Amino acid sequence: SKAAAEVKIQEAVEQGFPATVHRPSMVVGDSNSGAVVHFQIFYFICDFLSGKRTMGLYPKLGQATLDVVPNDFVAKAVVAAAEDASTAGDIFHLCSGPDAALRLFELREIVRSKFKQAGKTGWLPKIDLSRENFSRVLNAVARFLSERDRRAIGTLPIYLDYLTGIQQFGNTESLRKLGERGVTPSDNAKVVENALNYYFEQKK
Secondary structure, rough: OHHEEEEEEEEHHHHHOOOEEEEEEEEEEOOOOOOOOOOOHHHHHHHOOOOOOEEEEEEEEOEEEOEEEEHHHHHHHHHHHOOOHHOOOEEEEEOOOOOEEEEEEHHHHHHHHHHHHHOOOOOOOOOEEOHHHHHHHHHHHHHHHHHHHHHHHHHHHHHHHHHHOOOOOHHHHHHHHHHHHOOOOOOOOHHHHHEEEEEHHHHO
């Protein structure tokens, strides 16, 4: 559906309509305050990476990455393009890019630390299993968990399929163009920390 929409936009651009296409990756909270309107998939992934739902059990994460982008960066990019007619027809990849996207094992350490600081988890082991063994063990212990945790674990296969891929989105040209218009990305580790701080503040 997104590809079809872009084709329509490109056809309109060729006929003189001044439009740009923006392709954001996973959008999280404001880079400074962490503020966001809705807590969506990123926050579920962090909940999983904290280990609290799985008692410290994890599938092996390997070199898989998660590309996130703060909502204020996306907003500034859209405004900058809208105010500059020369960007008509351009496509902007609003993402961290392969050099800045956090590896999942790095994100896990940030998440575990923040969850512990917020009192959301106590001490938890960190046990990496093959995906097959992870699923096998988790299914075995699920019967002893609360109904809420069983439901959460039941959705994990969807997220595991998403997370175990090495997702990388090129953004060199987009960053160059946006940088010329005063829009620069933020440090991803700090963005994640601020997003989690806001999450915990709202969940008190």
